[in-house]
Amino acid sequence: MQIIRKNTRQIAVGNVAIGGGAPIAVQSMTNTDTRDVEATVAQVKRLEDVGCEIIRVAVLDMAAAAAIRAIRERISIPLIADIHFDSRLAVAAMEHGAQGIRINPGNIGGLEKLARVVDAAKVHNVSIRVGVNSGSVEKDILARHGHPVPAALVESALRNIALLEKMGFAEIKVSIKSSDALTTIDAYRQLAAQADYPLHLGVTEAGGLIAGTVKSSVALGILLSEGIGDTIRISLTRDPVEEIRVAYELLRALHIRQRGPELISCPTCGRCQVDLFSLAEKVEQHVQTIETPLKIAVMGCVVNGPGEAREADLGVAGGHGVGIIFKKGEVFKKVPEGELLEVFIAELDKMAAGDGS
Numbered sequence: 001m002q003i004i005r006k007n008t009r010q011i012a013v014g015n016v017a018i019g020g021g022a023p024i025a026v027q028s029m030t031n032t033d034t035r036d037v038e039a040t041v042a043q044v045k046r047l048e049d050v051g052c053e054i055i056r057v058a059v060l061d062m063a064a065a066a067a068i069r070a071i072r073e074r075i076s077i078p079l080i081a082d083i084h085f086d087s088r089l090a091v092a093a094m095e096h097g098a099q100g101i102r103i104n105p106g107n108i109g110g111l112e113k114l115a116r117v118v119d120a121a122k123v124h125n126v127s128i129r130v131g132v133n134s135g136s137v138e139k140d141i142l143a144r145h146g147h148p149v150p151a152a153l154v155e156s157a158l159r160n161i162a163l164l165e166k167m168g169f170a171e172i173k174v175s176i177k178s179s180d181a182l183t184t185i186d187a188y189r190q191l192a193a194q195a196d197y198p199l200h201l202g203v204t205e206a207g208g209l210i211a212g213t214v215k216s217s218v219a220l221g222i223l224l225s226e227g228i229g230d231t232i233r234i235s236l237t238r239d240p241v242e243e244i245r246v247a248y249e250l251l252r253a254l255h256i257r258q259r260g261p262e263l264i265s266c267p268t269c270g271r272c273q274v275d276l277f278s279l280a281e282k283v284e285q286h287v288q289t290i291e292t293p294l295k296i297a298v299m300g301c302v303v304n305g306p307g308e309a310r311e312a313d314l315g316v317a318g319g320h321g322v323g324i325i326f327k328k329g330e331v332f333k334k335v336p337e338g339e340l341l342e343v344f345i346a347e348l349d350k351m352a353a354g355d356g357s
């Protein structure tokens, strides 16, 4: 199956292109106090290490807007300021170096204030995400539809887009998020049919690691498989680093982007005679910062193990107190269980560094 991406306009957030055939960008949002520059920079660095390409920070007051300057000096990826209600914060964030802002044009305080925000965006070369969600649909639209149904979200997004277009602004990307997966799918499909701005995909308030991953994977997976979506954010009630990991696994599953090793591991069964859970978890942890796309298999036994392990660039199959390491389809070494992790990781690092011999 080949995914044919919908053709959208291309905009830029700093040096990252969004839409128009650019790779689907992976983004996240910090959960530190933006005014705490040290903590925010430290979190962004951890996110950069696992492949985050754009970071968004909440801007709640002028001190947070001012902190953007110091944060940006120390991070490598473009920064988006997330603003609600207060146009002055949006303008200040851009003056302090935000490369993108996320607002709801409809709740920024009226047309005059919106015009000031748009003028600043033009001056500072900043793109704007029109961020509609179920809770932000305008009262008149909500009254007509009764609930924040997909058509209501789309109507709100189109209205907000039109406001910006009237002001001669087109550096726009759009999101219409709901906490319900099916509503999200329906809304984005409708929007994609009616506008050609790049789309930021996400399910809002998706939940914890398991619920949030499943919900986001269903909604975003279906949309991405239909070619809809230009940048994604997985929302989880967790360390944002997990959001990036889930995002890349999702893109990998759809064969859209591959970053770092793909880890295949078996669920284990009664045949397994090594502590595979611990081995697989430690290997998984280790591969997070490796960017080389490799296929790695961690299998519990030699029944199915060698087959899978042989298919992989590097694999291990457990035995009775030992593990057999396979490299590019060949048995490489038999190692006592106690040394397995160390030997396996040493080989993995060698391969990741390009020394697969």
Ligand code: SF4
Binding pocket: 266, 267, 268, 269, 270, 271, 272, 299, 300, 301, 302, 303, 304, 305
């Ligand atoms: S690889 Fe072996 S241990 Fe793992 S599930 Fe298959 S049969 Fe069970």
